[in-house]
Amino acid sequence: GQNIDQPTEMTATEGAIVQINCTYQTSGFNGLFWYQQHAGEAPTFLSYNVLDGLEEKGRFSSFLSRSKGYSYLLLKELQMKDSASYLCAVLNDYKLSFGAGTTVTVRA
Amino acid sequence: DAGVTQSPTHLIKTRGQHVTLRCSPISGHKSVSWYQQVLGQGPQFIFQYYEKEERGRGNFPDRFSARQFPNYSSELNVNALLLGDSALYLCASSLPQGSYGYTFGSGTRLTVV
Secondary structure (H helix, E strand, O other): OOEEEOOOEEEEEOOOOEEEEEEEEOOOOOOEEEEEEOOOOOOEEEEEEOOOEEEEEOOEEEEEEOOOOEEEEEEOOOOHHHOEEEEEEEEEOOEEEEOOOEEEEEEO | OOOOEEEOOEEEEOOOOOEEEEEEOOOOOOEEEEEEEOOOOOOEEEEEEEOOEEEEEOOOOOOEEEEEOOOOOEEEEEOOOOHHHOEEEEEEEEOOOOOOOOEEOOOEEEEEO
């Protein structure tokens, strides 16, 4: 089975940093994705990790530790438009298994 | 270059009815996956098709079926609709390995009344 856990909600102030953790236990692993989803819209790709370590892409960074079954998404210099749900998803062969999502609210 | 397109965007159906949802993948993508997202949850895998063959199926009843056409577009069919089928249905296209990323369409919001 697949078990992917992430916090339900997080709140942060504009300009601050927020770290969203994701832990997973899955029967197979071909990589881990982070997606951003605004209410009522499609998930949009943020990052992909398949090897251990940190991947940096502008204000967003993602980290993976395969031995610990752990990843995090780091959002820096938060902007109001970053208020959204952030989904952690594990790829197993051809299938993505998603966590329930973390709703991030950015306050002025 | 067009992304993944889905139609219709919104749909209201009555319990017991049948629905067909459509998806056109990104040009060059031969793999199409369908996901169901209930409000407040992450997307759940329904099907993946590659080269017109079903590659995998999630834990959904036989009321759910799909197919892929020679141009790689796809249809998701749901029979005997239940209130619990109300959800956002997402289509994603990808290259075969998947590791290059899945691009999602904007989805079809299905409401069953």
